[in-house]
Amino acid sequence: MSSGLLIVISGPSGVGKGTIISDLCRESPQIEVSVSTTTRSPRPQEEEGESYFFVSEPAFEEKISSGFFLEWANVYGHYYGTSREAVKEATEKGKDILLELDVQGGMQVKANMPEAVLIFIAPPSLTELRRRITARGTEISEHIEKRMHIALQELKYYEEYDYIIINNRIEETVNIVKTIISAEKYRVFRNKDLSWE
Ligand code: 5GP
Secondary structure (H helix, E strand, O other), X not given: OOOOOEEEEEOOOXXXXXXXXXXXXXXXXXXXXXXEEEOOOOOXXXXXXXXXXXXXXXXXXXXHHOOOEEEEEEXXXXXXXXXXXXXXXXXXXXXXXXXEOOHHHHHHXXXXXXXXXXXXXXXXXXXXXXXXXXXXXXXXXXXXXXXXXXXXXXHOOHHHOOEEEEOOOHHHHHHHHHHHHHHHOOOHHHOOOOOOO
């Protein structure tokens, strides 16, 4: 059995990554989403072990030291990281595993796991991005400005990714991601040692 794909999705906060990922997983059951560990507090409706594993800073730092993380980063003053073991387990089972990472995490995966597929989701415009962040209603205005500022920094990284999708319509974006995933499975480097004898 061939191993599953490691897929990274990045893009500024508010671009629609969450909806894209949940729609994608509903339509593509072979995809598993990696549950990250974070030191930020849960938002209303966020469940332990579903949205994130919520831990204290000392507990996170302990995991950094023990090599628990495939990648980790400090985003907006909080730590976020991906379990190395969970990713390994999923891909070995033949599952495609999807990581939603900030650009620092994306760059670590690119450096350490060159077989990963890196997809960047961008907003149609900054005005639209601000509208989406504000509409979500989870952020106070100071945080909105901070997220807009970080968004501009993040957008600069898109050229480091393998694919860039402008998220105009969720449905269209999900279809493009599905097409990318299908095509990636046919890359020759993922299909070595074939034999016809
Ligand atoms: P939020 O706090 O809105 O859930 O996520 C904030 C940012 O952290 C998003 O850009 C998200 O992609 C990123 N993020 C979530 N989990 C991880 C992770 O495990 N590693 C890294 N590097 N970034 C993450």
